[in-house]
Amino acid sequence: MSSRETELHASPNGAVKIRSVVSKLDDDTLLQRLGKRPLLKRSFNFMSMLGFSCSALLSWEGVLVTSVSGLLNGGPAGVIWGFLINWVGMMSVYATMAELASIAPTAGGQYHWVAMMAPKSSRNFLAYLTAWLTTLAWQAMAVSTAYIIATMLQGIIILSQGPEPTYVPENYQTVLILWASVIFAVVMNSTTGRALARFEGLVLVLHLAGFFGVLVPMVYFVPHGIAGSNDARTVFGTFLNTGGWSSQGLSFLVGFPQVGTSLIGADCAVHMSEEIKSASVVVPRALLYTIFINGLLAFGMIVGLMFSITDLDSALEASNTMFYPFLEIFRTAVNSTAGAVAMACVILVLAVASAVGVYASASRMMWSFSRDRGLPFSKLLVKLTKNALPFNCILATLTITVLLSLVALGSSVALNALLSLIIAALFSTYLLVTTLLLWRRTTGAIQPYVVGAESLDADSLAWGPWKLPEPFGVLNNVFACVYCVFLLFWSLWPQYTPTTPTTMNWSVLIWGFVVLASVTWWVLRARHYFKGPIREV
Template sequence: MANNSQALLKPATKSKTALDDDAQLRSLGKRPRLNRSFGFMSILGFSCSALLSWEGALVTSVPGLLNGGPAGVIWGFLINWAGTISVYAALAELASIAPTTGGQYHWVAILAPESCRNFLVYITAWLTTIAWQAMAVSTGYIIATMLQGTVVLAQPTYVPTSWQTVLIIWGAVLSAVVINSTTGRALARFEGIVLILHLAGFFGVLVPLVYLAPHNDARTVFTTFVNEGGWPTQAMSFFVAFPSLATSLVGADCAVHMSEEIQSASLVVPRALMYTVLINGSLAFAMIIALMFCLTDLPSALGAAETTFYPFLQVFSAAVGPSGACVMAGIVLVLAIASGVSIYASASRMLWSFSRDGGLPFHRHLVKVSNNEYLLSQTSLPVAAILATLAITMLLSLVALGSTVALNALLSLVIAALYSSYLLVCCLLLWRRTTGRILPHISGADTLDLGYLSWGLWRIREPLGTVNNVIAVLYSILLLFWSFWPPTTPTTVETANWSILVFGSVVVFSVLWYLLRARYYFKGPIKEA
């Protein structure tokens, strides 16, 4: 018994891999403070569940039928999938160079010219932090409304209310807090299980849907375009729906923000990014094809959105009846809750990282971690950032009490904010690589020494790397441009796309705060001792 107690009081001996990871992190100017509990499979499960691809496709593809029709949804998704692969391939190269929790803003720090480096770093950090906080709220909102819609399906007399939506959001985020506040090892095991459920749940929904629902013919599915938004041309209608189809592929960079808790991060993070977007893109595309074949009554599906929130619930009901539809919706709901755990972890790590570099108010408190270096069963966790994310989510969810339009505007911030950060880092990477300012991989190089930059262990060889980089930039511009368009014309207050207002407010606030205050104290990623 005494020997066991003494063993518990001895600090854990780190493996060579962990020492190499810590050495690379120190070369990036950061002191290792979190335990590396994630391997490849656990972080793959983490990012696959956060991406919520085939589940998200059920939510986003049916509304996309109004602008584009079945063919528009299918071909629009394929274009988005190809563009997303290109963007994440560029991000994977950067994640291999600098695998830190800060992600985009740390990459801007090592890529941007010195004359505007701090300003660009600060803006990028704000956009990424706000995007992940908004994503945490949006996931809670989807969980709440999906649960309410399922209850309506089972009990048609039930009338959902906004205060119930808020309470369910709070319950969902509290469950995510509980799991995130355990240990890194427990979270890693949980995500490994979620990966299995993510794949099994896909077949649990797809098989009964395909076999039991009435079907459209292939010509209707692949060649029918629709323009219900009142746009002058079918092409414009297609592109108005384009960003909504991209939302089911947003969030794979969650693995980036867990980099300091991943073993062999410079290789595992890039691989997780690519495998996630390939696996989840395939699942989402298969689910969209199945849904388009089974959506034989579009008016009824769209009309059901007024009562059940999501048209796919009506499609399920038409296929297997209300009881079976509740079971299928329950599968999607469980996986959405699991997604909330991953998104919540990434949001809190991004908040913690920005606080570590002194960029947020109360950063001295937000950067605190729970730590006991003697008990092997415990790990270091950014508890303060986790609780702060909980508070932010609970406060922002109160917007639903006043206006769902205002809440939807907040949720639409996710694509605009994330893809603006992607666009910036992809442009800077393209500038660096075309001017020959990135050297071959150098083991142990200090990447915070901004006089030079060397490739990581994972990269795309030239000339394919440059070609892919150009495609990533063009796709990000295209998606950003159309993300601010309203779904219909003429536009009313209820149908307007308020994301431009919310996004613009965040950018203006960030710029003004930087000019008035932050430029005097924020110096980009701090080099810790």
């Protein structure tokens, strides 16, 4: 954000007038005050970063994929009201993170903020744990995005063959398509930062245009006024409990977290902070604009989707044949296989574009953690190309994706168990940073914003140029903490009862294993060499 200073100027008639002079904050100077050397090129402005974060978030496209669990536990009304609650909660969380990003816009994000705000006795440990959870969550997100792309393409092939398809998807085919999608993401991330920024600006246009290209034909061509068609009372008032839970309320709460997963990932802008111009203002703006725009689009798509369901049983059954119920909903809505395939291809293209942004964020998070010597082979991973790109981290992310995708050759259930880490890991870090910020702001430990503050660390915290006014800031911070606890708790529940190994929600096991492994390694080795974000300057 620009700082405003005042100058006096004499007018021709002798009068004195005041003019506001705007001077841009020096990003590199701020980064040096945070203890980091400016090594990455700042190629992103607000619009390109907005396109980057909107495409990585993939909101209205994502709700088409994630709404099935909400339909099973909650029904149409559960999906709609659950999404609205999640939208408000995520806006609160990202507003809190926007305040932190304005204070310290670094690629490390959450773990750097934890190191700044945590008590001195536990500072390094909490930063280390947060860094591992964030790094692994973004690696899992990279695999998850590629897996969705692969299975969506297979579903589109089945859809294109009409009511009696002959194609039977094999696991090895899923893996090969997955590899092809991540290779494209790696190639795009291996170009210059300026080329990536231009690509993301184009994606923003496609993201907005694609929304209307899918929503308009879906709601326009769906049969109206016939038996089985939905009206407002059905859409906004019909709750379902097909998970076997003891009450409708419990069923709604079980399906509640999955509806909001399409809003996870806007913090990708945080991990790109060191490549953004005027990052202390652009990152907060990108976070808030992204969650507002994408939330609005996603809500519109959810309402349109719920009104377009004429046969819920057939739509849910399509998950066993075409992976995703929305493909069958498209076909019945427009009454055309070709039209449904065209609509689905729009989503597929945007999903491929999303993989580019996810890969960029995952590699930057890995690079940042390596810069502070927290990962194995840190000396190799931290190296940059002549174009200032963390290419070794991009290749490492590709390697991890390839290795994890091999799990799908044996069982897609096992792969989904690994990918279930995303919600639990990310919301654990969100909860930690929002709680620490609440503690610091209520104890008066954060000083007012001052242009050119000498240092920014745990002993001299100061607000950045973007901050919520009080008391709204405190109230929002409290709500963000409550929401994180609520969502984290219900995200660990299985979707069905009684639970089998196939329907089990393995996130609690995977999340627990990561936390336990991190704590164990901290006690044995990491506490001797990891000292939090290293002061390089």
